[in-house]
Amino acid sequence: MKNTATASILKKTALALALVAFLIGGGANSAKAQFCCGEVSACDGNCTTISQQQTEGTIQHVHDEFTNHREWLIKTFFEQNILPALMLMTEQLTTTAMQQVMIIGSFLDAKHQLETQRLFQELMARAHKDYHPSEGMCTFGTITRSLAASDRNTDLSAMAFSNRVIQRELLSGDTLAGGSQAADTLSRINQYREIYCSTSDNGNGLQPLCPAGSVDSTRINNDISYTNLVDEPLTLKLDLTAEGDPDHDANLHAQTISANEEDLFALASNLYAHRVAPSVALKFLTNQAGEPTDLARNYMAIRAIAAKRSVASNSFAAIASMKSQGEKEVEPYLYAIMKEMGVQSDVEIEKLLGDRPSYFAQMEILTKKLYQNPNFYTELYDKPANVERKTVAMQAIELMQRRDMYRSVLRSEATLSVMLETALMEQQDALSNEIRQLNEDGELVTLE
Template identity: 40%
Template sequence: MTKQHSFLSLLIISIFILIVPFGNFAKAQPTTPPPTGASCSWDEFLERLGRQETGFVCSGGGPCDRQYTTCSDRPDESSCGKWQFIPSTWDSMVGQQYPQCMGMSRAIASECWPVQKWATERFMERAVNHFKGNDWCGKLGQTVTGTHQGTTLTCAISKSGLLSAYHNAGTNACPFANGNSRWTSQINWRICDAGNIPFPEECTPSGQPPTVGPNITPNNNPNLYTPSPTGPGFDRPTHFEQLSETLKNLWVASFQAMTNQLTTTMMMQVQTIGMFFDAKHQMETQRLLQEKYAQAHKDYRPTVQMCNIGTMARDLGISSRRADLTHITLSQQMLSRALASGDTKTVDGEVSDKATRIKEYIDTYCDVDDNNRNNRLLCKNSSGPVDEQNIDIDFTRLIDMPLTLNVDFNNPAPTSGGTADQQQQAKTEKHLFAFLDNIFMHQAFPYIPAGNSTLQSFVVPYQEARALMAMRSVAQNSFSHIIAMKTAGHKTAGQNNAPYLKAFLVEIGLDPTEVDEYLGTNPSINAQRKLISQLILHPQFIENLQTNKVNVRRIRTALTAFKLMQERDISETLERRQMLISMILELELREEQEELQVNINNIVGRGP
């Protein structure tokens, strides 16, 4: 208990010491005379400050009484008086000694005009103490430039200029002068306009405080700010109010300055920590980017094998279109021959068809050794070229064995002359049509004169002939597809993949002199797909798989695409097979239908 009593006593004594000196300080009067050369009058400075605040209401720019009653039009907190006090600052300044002037409606009353000057002097004394404690912002003598209402001033910062800035900016005057905060051109102008004016710095101005009567009639102008005075200090000051004002002016301001300093220091420390975090994240990001770069260089560098696959497959698209053209051309040509359309061999029916085919046989495909060497008269004692003898009936030699057929119905070969390749193209196309004439519709339909085509007896046989042609076209479609898949590919040098396919055949062991004979000058889509599917036969195929996983996946994807192409071909083959089976079934059903039709006609007594 003794320690507690001692602590309590010490606390009470400390509070008493704080209260008594500060209370007396509020009422103390200066007794020390001013030093030599130091002005103890605020008059010149206050007149300049009043001109800055409210001089605009006076004509000629000089002072006038109207300044004391001027109020701003700010809706939030209107300032009033010659030196434009805001209500909170005004009440704190006059509440102890002149409570009868509290409230802006009383402050602008004529009885309180002297109090306005007195309060401004006390406010400036506070400003002097503030600047002394802050070494006058450390900016005395530095040059600033400011503009206000079209006037621009340039000057060196002086003490009186900083006091003018304090009146406008309060304790933020130092941040303004230091350029660390909301520096504005108007503040600079105030500093220059009030520069180098003498003021009491080391002494207290002489003279007694103004005397004001106890009752003040408020100025009831409705355009002025008129708050109602409230609070226990309205009628008389107390020691506690004096202590509160002293604490607010000295202690609170000091704590605010300390808080600003601590905040600044902490922010600098946080900035340092943040820089470390930034450096850490920057290094991690750089490392991650380098890892990604290395991974990209590794993953996006395809192997030579992948390039080979892409090169070998680059001609598949155009070769496929050329195959489609051959397919359509062959089907249309065989249908035209069956219908005797246009300038075909069957223009005069079976007579012209057989005559043309016999002539082709004698001139091109004849072999005197056939028919037990009894074809000399038929062949006119001369056989055709060795590589063309009987090729019009030799499916294996003409179609099955070659990987590529030198046909190009998009660019027909000239009937005579031309390059060696064009001559070979013309021969191959001639052999193919001769072969198709032998296996499809060997016996052409007879020629029907125009006068007989309108007879009723002609209509029924002609319809049956067309039905036969339709079924035959289904069979011809499969044959046309086989030939089309072996159509020669792109012939433009540098745009096809023939050199690469031929090099592949040489690498897997084929004699270079046999490559053209086996593959053809311009490989067909059938030849290209066959060789691509045989990539696994290359001696370096397995060795080239010893690469990164991404390239292996690329190769797998490419081979899967080729597999899908092959499966698509198989699917189309099965579709054609289904069509052929359906046609065979239709032919079987026709025989049954014919027998049934005869029986029905016999029952109803109708002739066949």
């Protein structure tokens, strides 16, 4: 079908070319035409035959020429010249493109490599910046050393102090009051005459009672001065463990206890149960049948009073024990902080913080003194990570302080509840008496 269409096209093309040739060359060949056929108007059949023969030859010639041209165009021009050139061009373009892609890939690799190196360098620089603690951050960690041990020593001192107060009130045999009420009073008078007496008191009229005066003038009236003994110092030489034994030698009155410990016990004796309850003879506690007597019931009332006093004295014991001596490891660092604040004398620092600073002294520095140093504020111009670390450390300190406040509130709550119970005792007794005076009909019986 394709060959037929091609032949038809070639035939039409040949006819068109013949017509053009005839029109163009008609004048030049008129003599031959006249010779062959005469004038065209008089052309006969022979002329037609010759024209038909020329037409077929022309068509065949045109067909052959187109065929040759096609063969030349495809076989020679395209396949032998254009196609190899295109193949070479394609190969060259492909090679060049691959080389360019390789170059682009190298650029991309170099870009990612440089970005990765920059990222590593940024992370390294950030790590050096963020994980390089400042001196101020180290201060928090240094001051809190042994803080837990000091807190534990506080609890131990409070328990021992409270037990001693109860033993004295109950006339326990392990105390000076164990003998009797009189023994407690006499022992305290002798202690007052030897340690706490000031001849200038009582209108300069205590010379007969205290002829020798106090053995240690720094302890005069410490048995009654809460401010001088407990409130002012940050640390007391109060340590009931073996580590507190070296402080006993400094006591000019008794080498079995430190001066602060003896003063605290004397102050507690004046504050709570100044007059202890009298002892009850054994034979009066039970009858011959072994049943409790009325004196036994009175002794239980004495114990109830002692229980209420123990709640009140617990606050005193807690405050005093918070100022008991801590661990010695933290002392050099606390002294160094005070020197940074301008106190250069070790003697003055020891007077302020005490020997082996207490839990109270450590918290005093952590929650107050540390922020009175200008260096704390200048060091806030620091790396953001260090500032955040300081913030977290301060929040932890705040939690500890709030915990101490919580325990103080609990003690206040216990004291308030005992006060309320004591205030209701009279009303309870009055109501009980009225109930006892009711007869069987529920009427109040009055004695005439």
